[in-house]
Amino acid sequence: MTLDLFPCESTTTGLEAIGPGAFVLRGFALAQSAELIAAITELERRAPFRHMTTPGGFRMSVALTNCGTLGWTTDLQGYRYTTLDPQTGQPWPDMPDAFMGLAREAAAAAGFSGFVPDACLINRYVPGARMSLHQDKNERDFSAPIVSVSLGMPAVFLFGGHARGDKAARIPLLHGDAVVWGGQDRMRYHGVLPLKDRPHPVLGSQRINFTFRKAG
Numbered sequence: 267m268t269l270d271l272f273p274c275e276s277t278t279t280g281l282e283a284i285g286p287g288a289f290v291l292r293g294f295a296l297a298q299s300a301e302l303i304a305a306i307t308e309l310e311r312r313a314p315f316r317h318m319t320t321p322g323g324f325r326m327s328v329a330l331t332n333c334g335t336l337g338w339t340t341d342l343q344g345y346r347y348t349t350l351d352p353q354t355g356q357p358w359p360d361m362p363d364a365f366m367g368l369a370r371e372a373a374a375a376a377g378f379s380g381f382v383p384d385a386c387l388i389n390r391y392v393p394g395a396r397m398s399l400h401q402d403k404n405e406r407d408f409s410a411p412i413v414s415v416s417l418g419m420p421a422v423f424l425f426g427g428h429a430r431g432d433k434a435a436r437i438p439l440l441h442g443d444a445v446v447w448g449g450q451d452r453m454r455y456h457g458v459l460p461l462k463d464r465p466h467p468v469l470g471s472q473r474i475n476f477t478f479r480k481a482g
């Protein structure tokens with residue numbers, strides 16, 4: 267028997283409640299992970315990952331791109347959704363059907379049926395990259411949940427309260443795990459601790475996170 271101190275995938279499946287309207291779905295995307303990884307390669311050819319600048323002038327440690335009708339962007343003028351990729355001037359690539367299906371199924375499994383995301387933000391983390399506590403609040407419609415899918419290296423997801431200073435739960439997320447938050451939990455602060463270097467067998471020293479939203 268080998269003792270796996272740092273498993274790279276969840277060994278259990280099922281719904282873990284982290285709030286009245288917030289759930290971790292262990293291993294939810296595992297069966298589709300190869301398809302998702304293949305799709306990223308094609309997407310990043312058309313809309314490369316890039317480090318954006320926050321309105322405060324900081325370079326994000328996470329590199330991002332988008333697919334779907336709307337893509338989330340940030341620059342010195344602020345945070346917003348755009349139909350065109352500011353770097354290429356082209357529309358963001360279409361959201362692959364496999365992404366849409368996965369997001370809808372994850373939302374439904376968490377009790378949010380009828381979710382139709384129009385935006386998929388794709389974040390790429392390398393060791394040391396992090397995301398500070400924030401609310402997802404640039405969307406027009408807060409009645410739809412957020413669906414987040416993780417691939418690659420493990421991360422510690424912070425799930426806080428409705429005020430920035432509220433104590434945040436530390437939730438380990440592994441390759442294939444999904445998190446869904448909506449309803450009364452839709453505006454909860456969340457973030458990601460700086461990633462440790464625990465290379466993933468397929469993706470190496472990176473973590474890819476997909477965040478599906480109804481933005482428009």
Ligand SMILES: O=C(O)CCC(=O)C(=O)O
Pocket residue numbers: 387389397402414416423456457458475477
């Ligand atoms: O990478 C994650 O797990 C969270 C990403 C996130 O919260 C965001 O992009 O708004």
Ligand SMILES: [Fe+2]
Pocket residue numbers: 400401402456
């Ligand atoms: Fe977020």
